[in-house]
Amino acid sequence: MQAVQCRMARAALGLGVRELAEMAMVAPATISRLERGEELKPRTVEAIRAALEAAGVIFIDENGEGPGARLRKDR
Template identity: 75%
Template sequence: MARAALGIGIRELATMAEVSPNTVSRFERGEALYGRTVEALQAALEAAGVIFIEENGEGPGVRLRKVTTDAD
């Protein structure tokens, strides 16, 4: 969901997180990865503007950080 919200592809996320595209695909399929790999993916997505929302009774989710301008 996070990758789709940003409108980026698997290869772009892989480059941002410094992992292989296969690693991103494995992550999206729910396969087990090293903790540091998951952290790299999360950090790359957060740096791009994703906010991860914890479980709140309706399930976890993501949203994009509000973009502010100098006029705000």
């Protein structure tokens, strides 16, 4: 998950930094660091990604048009 994908996913869900941090059980500063593009431990990124996916986000890999995120239809 790239920084831009995290920002997109949060926006799509209407979540603030604090809300996502609570869902992923990390500090709000950790979310901010990720979204600034700072390197985090892989397990921390995975916890954030898992929280977003559980909330209904699908991450789209780089496909020539850039990475992305969207919401599941059944959300």
